Amino acid sequence: MSKYLKAISSKYLASVCKTxxxxxxxxxxxxxxxxxxxxxxxxxxxxxPGVQLSAKSPSNKSGSACKTAGEAVGSLLCFKEGKKLxxxxxxxxxxxxxxxxxxxxxxxxxxxxxxxxxxxxxxLVRFTPALGYxxxxxxSYAIAEDSLSVKFTIREGAVFQSGRPILARxxxxxxxxxxxxxxxxxxxxxxxxxxxxxxxxxVEFRLATPTPxxxxxxxxxxxxxxxxxxxxxxxxxxxxxxxGSGAFSLQEWKSGSELILAKNNNHFNSPKTGIxxxxxxVIPDEISAVSALRAGSINWFxxxxxxxxxxxxxxxxxxxxxxxxxxxxxxxxNTTKAPFNSLDFRTAVSYAMNRSEILSLALEGRGEVxxxxxxxLKDLALPLTSFPSYSFSVDKAKDLLTKAGATGTSLTLHVNxxxxxxxxxxxxxxxxxxxxxxTARIVTVDSASWFSILSKQGYDLILGQSGGAPNxxxxxxxxxxxxxxxxYSKICDAAYDDQIEVARAATGAARRLTYQKLQSxxxxxxxxxxxxxxxxxxxxxxxxxSGFTPLPLVSDRRFDGVTIKSR
Numbered sequence: 001m002s003k004y005l006k007a008i009s010s011k012y013l014a015s016v017c018k019t020x021x022x023x024x025x026x027x028x029x030x031x032x033x034x035x036x037x038x039x040x041x042x043x044x045x046x047x048x049p050g051v052q053l054s055a056k057s058p059s060n061k062s063g064s065a066c067k068t069a070g071e072a073v074g075s076l077l078c079f080k081e082g083k084k085l086x087x088x089x090x091x092x093x094x095x096x097x098x099x100x101x102x103x104x105x106x107x108x109x110x111x112x113x114x115x116x117x118x119x120x121x122x123x124l125v126r127f128t129p130a131l132g133y134x135x136x137x138x139x140s141y142a143i144a145e146d147s148l149s150v151k152f153t154i155r156e157g158a159v160f161q162s163g164r165p166i167l168a169r170x171x172x173x174x175x176x177x178x179x180x181x182x183x184x185x186x187x188x189x190x191x192x193x194x195x196x197x198x199x200x201x202x203v204e205f206r207l208a209t210p211t212p213x214x215x216x217x218x219x220x221x222x223x224x225x226x227x228x229x230x231x232x233x234x235x236x237x238x239x240x241x242x243x244g245s246g247a248f249s250l251q252e253w254k255s256g257s258e259l260i261l262a263k264n265n266n267h268f269n270s271p272k273t274g275i276x277x278x279x280x281x282v283i284p285d286e287i288s289a290v291s292a293l294r295a296g297s298i299n300w301f302x303x304x305x306x307x308x309x310x311x312x313x314x315x316x317x318x319x320x321x322x323x324x325x326x327x328x329x330x331x332x333x334n335t336t337k338a339p340f341n342s343l344d345f346r347t348a349v350s351y352a353m354n355r356s357e358i359l360s361l362a363l364e365g366r367g368e369v370x371x372x373x374x375x376x377l378k379d380l381a382l383p384l385t386s387f388p389s390y391s392f393s394v395d396k397a398k399d400l401l402t403k404a405g406a407t408g409t410s411l412t413l414h415v416n417x418x419x420x421x422x423x424x425x426x427x428x429x430x431x432x433x434x435x436x437x438x439t440a441r442i443v444t445v446d447s448a449s450w451f452s453i454l455s456k457q458g459y460d461l462i463l464g465q466s467g468g469a470p471n472x473x474x475x476x477x478x479x480x481x482x483x484x485x486x487x488y489s490k491i492c493d494a495a496y497d498d499q500i501e502v503a504r505a506a507t508g509a510a511r512r513l514t515y516q517k518l519q520s521x522x523x524x525x526x527x528x529x530x531x532x533x534x535x536x537x538x539x540x541x542x543x544x545x546s547g548f549t550p551l552p553l554v555s556d557r558r559f560d561g562v563t564i565k566s567r
Contacts, residue, residue: 072263072276079274090276092545092564095283095292095301098418098447099256102239105223106183110451111467111555112418114222116280118558119261120161121225121244124152124171125216127556129549131470133216137166137226137245147210147505154201159266160228161242161249168197174227175205184455185223187485188478191215211504214473221469221555247560248278257282267560272547274563286420287311293318293540299564300545302557303538305420306364312540321539326377326468327554328370329363329421331429331530334457336490339406346527348400349461350389352436353429359533362424366536372476372522373515374468374534376552380515387523397436410439411460416450421535422463429463454488464488465535467555472515473504480522491528496521 066073066087069080077090100113103120122137135141138152158166175195179186191214194206205215218224231243242250247269248261261278264270281298283289286308292298294315303309312320331349339345355369368374369390373381384390401407415426423444430440440461445453453459469475477500478484482492496518503514522528539550544565551557 068271070271070274071265074262075277077263077274077276090274090564091279092275092277092300092559092562093279093281093298094559095289095298096280097282097284097286097289097304097420099282100259101448101451103242103250104238105225105227106177106180106185107237107239109185109222110447112447114555115557116259116261117223117225117244118246118556119248119278119560120242120246120250121227122158122246123219123224124226125220127220127470127551127553129551131552133220141216143212147207147212149204149206150212150215151198151202151204154203155268156201158245158268160231160245161264161266162228162231163266164228164230166226166245167200168203170229171195171203171226172197173229174225177227177232178223185485187483188218188222188224188474190483190485209501209505211473213471214477214504217469217471217474221467221474221553247273247558248275251277269560272561272563273559274547275559278559284418290540293542296542298542300541300548301539302554303420303540304535305424306366306536306538308420309538309540310364317543319539319541319543319545321537321541321550322366323537323539323550323552324376325535325537325552325554326374326470327465327535327537328367328374328468329358329425329463329465329532329535331532332454332459332462332464332489333528333530334459334461334489335528336457337460339404339409340460342404342406343525343527344400344404345406345409346530347389348397348404348406348436349433349438350523350527350530351391351393351397351400352432352438353530353532354392354432355390355532356392357432358425358428361428363421363533363535366538367534369533370531372480372519372529372531373472376534377470377472380472380512382516382519386520389523389527394435401436401438408437408439411441412443413440414443414445414450414453414459414462416447416463417444418447418450419463419465421465425532426463457488457490462488464529467553468534470553476500476515476518477504480526480528487528489528491526493521493526496526 066078066085069078071078075089075091076087079086079088096115098112100116102108103117124138125133126136128134137155137158139155141150141152143150154166160166172195179189191207191209191211192205193208196204198204225244228243231241232238235241240253247264247267249264251262252260258279258281263276286303286305289301290308290311293301312318333340333346335341359365359367359369371384371387375381413426415422426442433440454462478486481497481500499518503518506514537550537554541548547562
C-alpha cells in the first residue's frame with residue numbers, strides 16, 4: 001500500500017510548488033488540479049515516510065515557489081539539505097485559553113488579542129530578553145539633547161504584508177490613529193504632542209515633557225504597532241483582517257476555534273523563522289492543553305494554572321519552563337461608589353488578605369508577594385515592610401470596617417473565567433473576607449465581558465492581572481493618574497499626578513527616591529488596588545520547537561525567529 005501511495009504522491013507533488021519540483025524517484029511537469037495535488041501532499045506527508053519536495057529552477061511564468069531556504073510555500077517551508085532545497089511541512093500550533101476580541105490595535109489591549117497582534121504587526125522598537133531596547137521596524141533611533149523628542153529611522157526595505165513599502169507617513173498615520181478619539185489606547189500616548197515625518201524614512205515623536213525613556217518603553221509594549229492605512233480604508237477597521245508588517249499574516253479566522261497565520265516571506269527576520277503556518281487554537285481548559293501537548297496535537301502553550309503545568313514535568317518530547325515574570329495579580333476597587341470609595345474600607349480589605357496564603361494555594365508558591373512595583377525591579381521597589389496593611393490582621397480589618405461604617409458589607413467579586421490564577425484565587429479571597437464580616441459573591445465571566453466590566457466600572461471588586469512593565473514610567477503613569485489609560489479603579493489624587501511627572505523626568509538617586517515615595521503613596525494613601533503577588537511564567541512546548549525565548553514580559557510573546565522541525 002505505502003509503495004503505491006508513494007508512487008502516486010511522487011507523481012503529483014510538483015504541482016504544489018506552482019513550478020517544477022522533484023520528488024524522490026519521479027518528476028512531473030504536468031499541471032494537476034489543486035485538490036488532487038493537495039491530496040497527494042497530504043498522503044505523502046501523513047502516510048509515506050521519506051517523500052519530500054526539492055525545488056528546481058523555474059521554467060514557467062509562475063516563477064519558482066522555493067528559491068531560498070526559509071521561504072514558505074503554503075504550509076511547506078524550504079529547508080537547505082546539502083546542496084538541495086527541500087520543501088517540508090512546517091506548521092506550529094499554539095494553544096491559547098481565549099479567542100481575541102478583535103485584531104485592531106485601537107480597540108484592544110487584552111492579552112488574547114496582543115498575543116496574535118504581536119505576530120501580525122511590528123513595533124518601532126521592542127524589548128530584549130534582558131529588558132533593554134532594540135530596533136524592530138526602526139533601524140535606529142536617537143534621543144534629542146533636550147530629551148523632548150526621539151527620532152526613528154525606518155528599516156531599509158521594510159514593507160507591509162501587502163507588499164507596499166513602509167514610509168514615515170505610515171508611522172505618522174498609525175500613531176495618529178492610536179491617539180484618536182475612537183482609540184481605547186489614546187491615553188497611552190498622552191505625553192506625545194506630535195508625530196512628524198521627516199522625509200520618507202524618518203519620523204520624530206515630540207514630547208510635552210522630557211520623558212524619552214517612557215516613550216521607548218511604551219512603544220515596545222501593548223498596541224504600539226505600525227498599520228497599513230490602505231487596509232484600514234478598504235475594510236473600515238482592522239478587527240478581523242491583517243494590516244501590518246509582522247512576521248505572519250492572517251489567512252483565516254475560524255470563530256471560536258482557531259486563527260491560521262501564514263509566514264510573511266518579506267519580513268526582515270524571515271530567514272530565521274522556520275514556520276510556514278502558525279495556528280492559534282482556542283483551548284480554554286488547561287488540563288486539555290496538557291493532553292494536547294503530550295499527544296503532539298499542539299506545540300506550545302502558556303499556562304496560568306501551576307497544577308496543570310506541573311503535569312508536563314518529565315514528559316518525554318515536551319519542554320517545561322518555569323520563569324520569573326513581571327506579571328502580577330491584584331484586586332481592584334471601584335472607587336466611584338460606596339463603600340469602595342472609602343480608603344478605610346479599602347485598607348481593611350488589604351489587612352484581611354493573607355497574601356502568602358493566596359500565593360501558596362492559588363499559585364503553588366510560584367511568584368512573590370508584591371507591592372505596586374514588582375520585586376524584580378529591585379533598584380526601585382520598596383520592601384513590603386513599608387506597607388502596614390500587608391501585615392495580615394483580622395482585628396485591624398474589622399476596626400477599619402467599623403470606622404468606614406461598612407461592617408457586614410455584601411459585594412460581588414468579578415473573575416475572568418479564562419484566567420486560571422484568578423479562578424484559583426477568588427474562593428480563597430472570599431474565605432478571607434468572610435472572616436472579617438464581608439460577604440463576597442463570585443461572578444465568573446468570559447474575557448471580553450471581564451474587560452468591558454473592568455473598563456466601565458461595572459463591578460464592586462474585580463480580580464485582575466497585569467503583564468507588568470520593565471519601566472515604571474509607563475505602569476505608574478497609566479494605572480494611577482487621574483486620566484491614566486489603565487486607571488480602571490478611577491482613583492484620582494492630584495498630588496500623585498504632580499509627583500509622577502517629576503519621577504518620569506528624574507534620573508539616578510532622585511528617580512529612585514521619587515518612585516519610592518510614589519509606591520508608599522499608592523498603597524498607604526490611595527489604595528486603588530490590593531496588590532497580591534507576581535506570577536511566574538509557565539510554558540510548555542514540544543521538543544521539535546526551537547528558538548522560542550521566554551521573556552519576563554508576558555505580553556511580548558512572539559514567534560519570529562522560531563523554527564519547528566519538519567514532520
